[in-house]
Structure formats: structure tokens, C-alpha cells
Amino acid sequence: MAGIVVVFDFDKTIIDCDSDNWVVDDFGATERFDILLETMPWNTAIDKIMGEIHSQGRAIEEIGDCLTKAPISPHVIKAIKAAHALGCELRIVSDANTFFIETILKHHGLIEYFTEINTNPGFVDDEGRLRIFPYHDFTTSSHGCGLCPPNMCKGIIIERIRASAFSEGKKHLVYLGDGKGDYCPSIKLSEKDYVMPRKSYPLWELIYTNTQSIKAKVHEWSDGEELEKVLLQLINESLSADRCDNIVPLRLAADFKCHTVPLPSSPGALPKALPVPH
């Protein structure tokens, strides 16, 4: 097992849209959703809109069908499979919900590549109505983070992931995201970690206007093709560096030549799984 945990945001990172907006727009509820957002948090509004869609007689299967059409780059699918083949552990931290994420991942045959999905619970009740609840129940207590929405602080989740990964001997975290909510986890990362913000999106802007708050190495990406290239390059570099650490006595390290495994120039051909240090 490689010493790397790759943590993905979901909306506009794994898929190339926001899953909540994708469903709301497809069901013609965009204006109604905007009105609800004026008086309640996003997470509460999406639960309410799902109730209204259900009251109009729309079946849960229609929502499922809509989700399977959400855009996802074939390069992101390849990146997930290749990172897994290289021995990385993959997790998701998302402010969407379990129903949306699992429906999309199952449709693309990707769910088994992830060991954990941290998101708002979403399930279909006895009447066939989709319920979406907050990850953090803010009606009883606050999570205490001023940067994050009331229902989820991704920074608290990433600290837990770091602690459990570290106790299992994993050394590096790679965090990929695009939104404002991905800033809090990004500032929790250490010098040994990587953050991959989507270029020109809110996370990227926050990182570049607050560079002193980020300890992790920053590698931007713009689209699925670049996400695949950058992520696999980071993983390969990190694996090579760890191999050097493992086999070279410290006093000889400066003289020892350990090369990064190069990525193939053709984006279609991915590197084969590398042997990983134990």
C-alpha cells in the first residue's frame, strides 16, 4: 500500500457540475430553489426542494436517471482507477449527499475505488421521497468553524483523516477541490501534503490571495485531462521519493540518484502499477 491518501471533493471536481444544481435545474426548480436560499441554508433548501419535487408526483427513479447524466470527464475516471492501481487510498469529502454521490459513482463503476465517502446523509423514505440531512446537526450544536457552512466543516473531517492515515503509516495527503468549502481543509494540510485547486475557481483564488496560510504544495488543474496528468505525476513523484527514503541511508542520500518515474507523454497511455514500498 502506498503511503498516500487522495481526498476528492465531488461537485466540480470528480463530476464537472454541481450535483444539486444539476438536479434542481433539470426539474425546472431553479427559481424556486433561489427563493428558498434567501431564507435557509443550502443543505436545508435542497431537502425542501426534493420534498416539493416528490409532491409533484415525480419518482425517485427520475432523479436517479438525471444524476447518471451528470457530466464526468473520462480522464477523471482514468485518474481514479490509476491512483487506486498505484496503491493510493481514495476518499471523498463533499457537501453534496450520499444518494447523489453513490448513484453517480455506481453508474460509472467507481464506487469500489473509494474507502470512505464523507457527506450529508441522503436516503429515500417509505413514501419514495428523498430526504437530505446535514452532516453536522447544527440545530443542536455548532461545529465551531467560522470558515465553513453550518452543516459541514471539511477541515474537521480532514484532520480526522490525517490522524487515522498517519496512525496507519501513511505519509502524504493529496486534496483536490474547487470551492470555498475546500479552503478550510486545505489550510489544515502539512508540508508533506499536496493541494490541487481547480484553476480560477474559488479555492484557487483563496489560496493565491492567502499564500501564507497554506503549508502544502500547491498544484493547480483546469480540466479532467490536467487533473489526471497532475495527480498521477504527484503520486509517482511521492512514491519515488519514499522509495529513496526507504532504501538509502541518510548519510548517502545526497549522492544517491533516485529518479522519478516519468509519465508517458500520451495522455491515453497510463503508467502500469508500480511496486510500492511496504
Ligand SMILES: [Mg+2]
Ligand atoms: Mg466542489
Ligand SMILES: [Zn+2]
Ligand atoms: Zn471549517
